Amino acid sequence: MKNYDKILIIGIGNCGRSDDGLGWAFIDKIKENLPANFNCEYRYQLQIEDAELISHYKVVYFIDAHKKHFDNGFIWLPCSPKATDSFSTHELDPETVLYLAKNIYNKQPETFILGITGESFELQIGLSKVAQQNLLSAISFFNNKVNTQYIKAIT
């Protein structure tokens, strides 16, 4: 049996605001089929304690809705630590959470952001049709990408 390192997927959003729930919907769709070394977390927003959380993982994926249009319906980005200069700490971006993990806990997991395009962010339960299509595309991409990463990781 392959001995994968611990991997975390964090879905960010609010399912009460239509396509803002894309991060949660992503986890809902994939979590049943994930290997045992994967953990999933749902978040309304990232906060400073998430730096402590991600410090326990080798690889972390942040999944969030995106307001920008992308041709394939999503964007995949490696995430680098970066200090925020925000005065508000109600919510942090993934780069800042990674920055804090590095500086407070001396840990820097390999981290990626998957932003999935949504079009409706009003008070409503359920994803728009466009968001549903983009979600499926993103999941397909993610599965391929993660499988490739595993192979890379063990070779």
Place this chain on the structure above:
Amino acid sequence: MTQKLVIDPVTRVEGHGKVTVHLDEHNKVKDAFFHIVEFRGFERFIQGHPYWEAPVLVQRLCGICPVSHHLAAAKAIDQIVGLEPRDLSLPAQKIRKLLHFGQIFQSHALHFFYLASPDLLFGYDANPIKRNVVAVAMEYPALAKKGILMRKFGQEIIKLVAGKRIHGISTTPGGVHKKITAKERNYFLDGKDIPSIDTMIDWSVEILEFIKEYHQKNKSFLNTFAAYPSGHLGLVKKENGFLELYDGNLRAIDAMRNITLDDIPNDDYADYFYESVEKWSYLKFPYLKHLGKKKGWNRVGPLARMNVCDGIETPLAEKERQEFMAMTDGKINNMTMHTHWARLIEILYCAEMMKALLEDDDVLSNDLLRKGERRSEGIGIIEAPRGTLIHHYEVDDKDRITRCNLIVSTTHNNEPMNRAVRWVANNVLNGKPKITEGMMNQIEVAIRAYDPCLSCATHALGQMPMQMQLIDRYGNIIDEKLR
């Protein structure tokens, strides 16, 4: 020319508010207001829903203190199914209290470490870019680690009892729907996976030492800043007047410590409270009817609770309370900035109470539910982190809610926060030729001491620019700052 300074939104509080300071042509303060500009409508749209949905629905009022709304509503719904708080099984009472103490512990930790500490550690005139918890984490990593783990501990307690950290469900009419297992409670006791409850107590004592030392160094500021005489309101234990957060009598005192509300049972609250409205804020202004609007308003929250109670049942917190009260020779404490100190005494109290409850085998029991005779009305009052929280429901014979009245903690503190803003406006801004960011921040500091919860669940996350505008009497923006 009359000028108006606007701070919109106020930052590092839960939710959105706006401050306007009205100046005349000589920069003299004419008046100052703290506006609450969010509108919720929970009291109205819960009508028509079956009563058992209330504890689940109303906790959506907030993403920081949903547990408080969940429990206040649950107590009210218990009455509708014919049960007083004492009628619930002991295990159910204890599990609910464990949830409540976990909530207050994590909320107070959030406020002190994340929201208040940047002001204390970096100073009120520090660069606003630095005045946040990320900077605290970078420059005081040991303190930040403790703050993170203390908040996490409280959240894990909530998750244990309610299933998840935000908007979980624990209560059911007449009790709770889940017991705690021995394995689950050991997670909090043995210190193997997370720091143990004993460590939480140790760290709570440490942070109290920090605030006492800080007070020694900054006494003149902390003792005078935004201080003003006021009434104080809170729950106290029915049997001895001690600090009570879950189920007690309502007690209020005036600025001279005269009793103005003499240990009133929860069910009688409506005979004593009234709420007025002002056209410039969505937040109401509660006051004691018999004292009138001018004299009947009260502070609520940690400072008020320290002032109204006769003692604390846990030894370490009681020792700290005595030291706190000795500072004013046992007289009432109206020093707004001491609210931070009082909040930390409550952190210690909650930690001690969580330890006692976790070590109590009653929480492992299956005896979780009671039944009573159906009534048409229920009232639930608890002490939320920010103060006295009142839920009141009436239902029809088809189990539908027909009336709902909520007086939330921050509503009680509406007049006190406005007083604090006026104090800063008059004492810090008045007559100054230029308004600096540090001076503006002091208005926020005064508000922040109350840890107001202005309904954080509704704001647009990540879209909170700090905007300051200077506006003349004709509505022209003559100065503007963004950060």
